[in-house]
Amino acid sequence: MKQSIFIIKENIALTHDVWKMVLEGDTSEITRPGQFVNILLDGLYLRRPISVHDAEDGVLTLIYKIVGVGTARMSEMKPGHSLDVLTGLGNGYDVTRAGARPLLIGGGVGVPPLYMLAKQLCAAGCEVTVILGFRSARDVFCKEAFEALGARVLVTTEDGTYGTRGFVTGVFDEAGDYTYTYSCGPEPMLRAVYNASGTSGEYSFEERMGCGFGACMGCSCKTLYGNKRICKDGPVLVKEEIVWEK
Amino acid sequence: MGEVTNKLAVSLCGIDMDNPIIPASGTFGYGYEFADLYDINMLGTFSFKGTTRQPRFGNATPRIAECPSGMLNAVGLQNPGVDAVIAHELPKMRAVFTKPVMANVSGFSLDEYIEVSSRLDAEDSVGWIELNISCPNVHGGGMAFGTCASSAESVVRAVRDVVKKPLIVKLSPNVTSIVEIAKAVEAAGADGVSLINTLLGMRIDLRRRKPLLANVTGGYSGAAVFPVALRMVYQVAGAVKIPVVGMGGVSSAEDVIEMMLAGATAVEIGAENLRNPWACRDIIQALPDVMDKYGIDSLASIIGAAQP
Ligand SMILES: Cc1cc2nc3c(=O)[nH]c(=O)nc-3n(C[C@H](O)[C@H](O)[C@H](O)COP(=O)(O)OP(=O)(O)OC[C@H]3O[C@@H](n4cnc5c(N)ncnc54)[C@H](O)[C@@H]3O)c2cc1C
Ligand SMILES: Cc1cc2nc3c(=O)[nH]c(=O)nc-3n(C[C@H](O)[C@H](O)[C@H](O)COP(=O)(O)O)c2cc1C
């Protein structure tokens, strides 16, 4: 983990409520896709955890949805503004387990962390299929970015206004054979993927956090291998250890 | 260097400390997360996560909610239980922290407090026992031990009998008179008191129209509670003869000095470690300059200076 100051280079709307922020700073602690950063915002007590969308050579890209005061404040920030960021948080995805044809499944703001993962898997020569689930056509983002990496992209929307109508699991057949799954999204989506998938996989979870680096026990969950902290031992859990609680 | 160390040195219940800075229980784990970030041997000491007899998962999540200048937590004393703390956590801690540590003890019955305290008291690495009496007393009908002078007195008396190390009793602010409780635990044989634990609070999720925390209520701490904590430290320090460890909302070297002027011999820092993991290091490094600014030659000399 490292604390450093990042400078905003770009901050633009991708949809009516999802924004992309490009920052410059020290990305050396970001070692795996699926890790997150924790951002201190003026006047707000707790840091905001946001997944790494992409990180390379001192450029960090985040994609965030405006849901409350902190993310609203982020959307108002102009290029040149600096942010205090903790980097290198969380375990991240293990790309070595992908096999030849990994299936990536993202729902809503669970989509962003899959980008850096897809980038690494495509570069490693995997045949990558990505399923992106959104509520409606106006919520769709990042489709072209995944396609540009060389991944096959299937989009579902709950209301059918874009791609296939329904949930991400509805296009599993269309996705064809896969060797492993990587997913990130709301818990009901993760659970549906867990039940629908025929292979092992990795699932990225969200929890309210006090610290984001393992000190406060604010984000604990039960697994088959004991209690884990989503922020430090996660956010990525492997299928074989997950215990569904709620 | 030697001179700087002397300026910050204090003595807490007979144990010398290089400085009065103590990361508070529940915000510093067993130290090793922070040992990756800086040399935690620069701390006065630290208080490790509250220990109970049995392993505890704690409360359901969400356990954390943000508040203006602070946070609510309802972790619910998640810890691996005293056996695992002694077998696994203390040896790991020892590898990164060589000073006497403060062992924070919780319990839901007199028996549990006695057993956990005596087990940790026997550990070489433990310098002080910090007895957290804010837990509900399952035998006494669920009321916290620390919210009633007579139950506070009985638990301290019982633990006092089995513990050889300095016994510091951690007080809850959720009482009518914290001074009355402090006097009761002093009379029962406590070597010191530490205060404050968190203030009981809650938040409601506007969208769901339900409490934000799964546990409904949680403990409020962080910068916002500093004035309340300072007032309580001042009142308690004025009423007891044993040392007082002050905490609640401390986030700067100035806050540390205010706490000491109010009567604190040492100062714990909790939630601030969570937003700035280097907070305690930063405060220790800032203290000499802030002392110079206010003409303070030694921290030990200002303890209680604001008292009448
Ligand atoms: C590991 C991880 C990765 C994440 N990655 C992304 C991402 O890439 N893009 C994105 O848009 N969002 C992401 N989130 C969710 C994001 O953290 C929240 O949307 C954000 O903190 C909301 O802050 P706010 O001030 O706008 O909302 P408020 O509701 O005003 O926030 C109040 C408090 O609740 C916390 N909080 C609110 N919603 C969530 C949530 N869903 N998860 C965790 N804490 C929450 C906030 O951090 C803050 O402490 C991630 C969460 C986690 C845990
Ligand atoms: C996440 C969290 C966990 C805590 N766990 C404990 C605990 O196990 N035992 C205890 O005595 N106090 C616990 N506390 C209380 C703190 O030690 C401290 O008394 C309180 O937070 C006030 O200090 P602060 O405002 O600096 O945080 C906890 C506080 C927080 C924020």
Ligand code: FES
């Ligand atoms: S958020 Fe503090 S331990 Fe995970």
